[in-house]
Amino acid sequence: MPVIKLIVDGGAMKPGPTIAQQLGPMGINIGKVIEDVNKATAGFKGVKVPVELNVDAKTKKYNITVSSPPVAELLKKELGLEKGSGEAGKVKIANVAIEQVINVAKTKLPNMLACDLKNAVKLVLGSCVSLGLLVENQSPVAVIREVNEGKYDNEISKEKTEVSPVKKAELAAYFAKVKSQQEARAKAEAEAVAAAEAAKATATTTASPGVAPAAGATPATTAPAKAEAKAPAKK
Numbered sequence: 505m506p507v508i509k510l511i512v513d514g515g516a517m518k519p520g521p522t523i524a525q526q527l528g529p530m531g532i533n534i535g536k537v538i539e540d541v542n543k544a545t546a547g548f549k550g551v552k553v554p555v556e557l558n559v560d561a562k563t564k565k566y567n568i569t570v571s572s573p574p575v576a577e578l579l580k581k582e583l584g585l586e587k588g589s590g591e592a593g594k595v596k597i598a599n600v601a602i603e604q605v606i607n608v609a610k611t612k613l614p615n616m617l618a619c620d621l622k623n624a625v626k627l628v629l630g631s632c633v634s635l636g637l638l639v640e641n642q643s644p645v646a647v648i649r650e651v652n653e654g655k656y657d658n659e660i661s662k663e664k665t666e667v668s669p670v671k672k673a674e675l676a677a678y679f680a681k682v683k684s685q686q687e688a689r690a691k692a693e694a695e696a697v698a699a700a701e702a703a704k705a706t707a708t709t710t711a712s713p714g715v716a717p718a719a720g721a722t723p724a725t726t727a728p729a730k731a732e733a734k735a736p737a738k739k
Contacts, residue, residue, distance in 0.1 A: 506530075508557040510541075514548030514573070517541045517555075530561045537566065544568045551577045572615040575631040578608045589636020595686055599638040599679035601672070602647070602656050605629060607665035622660050626651055641678045 508526050510517075517538050527534050537557065545553045554571040572578075576588065582604050589597045602625075609624035618624040629651070632644035639647045650656065658664075667675075 506559045506561065508559060510555045510557070511552050512541060512545060512555050514545040514551045514553045515542050516549065517545070527557075527559070530559060530564065532559065532564050532566065541568055544570050548573055548581075551581045553577075572612050575608060575612055575628055576635060578611055579628070579631060579635060579637070582608055583637075585635075588634065592634055592636035595636055596638050596679075596682055597636050599641060599675045599682070600632060601667040601675060602640055602659055603664050603667045605632070605639060605647075606660060606663060610663060610665065621663065622651065622657075625656070625660060638679065638682065641675065 551573045553573050556569040558567040583598045589595045605628050609628045613624045616624050626648050629644040629648050632639055
């Protein structure tokens, strides 16, 4: 039984060459397959979802297996983000509560190698690093140390996934300061680069001999030629 592996947009799979090339020759109704996949992944709208189609070419029947989306996709959905930082070590794009990390870990745990929720939380925190996220106002690496020390054992054991409005406001206020500092630093760096380029251009122009005069400039006058020899005196 052929197995077709796909990554689809949850609840929004569309026709494409990959599925057409593999299912078309089998005479399977592609429109019906897409409809069934969208129903099966409706709970993951806005997230990339791994899907497997187990197809019986003789009977034209198929089974759909939906796997849990990657941790990074679940985090982006949880936080309403379209993409990660791109400069994770330098630019932070959100401030996450431990309860949100626990929520993602609970969703992903059945498909993880982690033996329990606490270890799953640490794996999710690792993904927070690569996305450029803060967790509880600090680096996810620092939070992993705190998890190991037992600081969040109460939240993890109770599987707390709801963030109080007060805590949300505190996290947002802290991140607003971080974002302002990042923008100021980026502006200063851009100005420094522009100043360095301008200084380099000025130095190059000054040092280059034989540079043509600027348009509209008056050419420099040359030194007067030697006066002609006096004519001989009349006799």
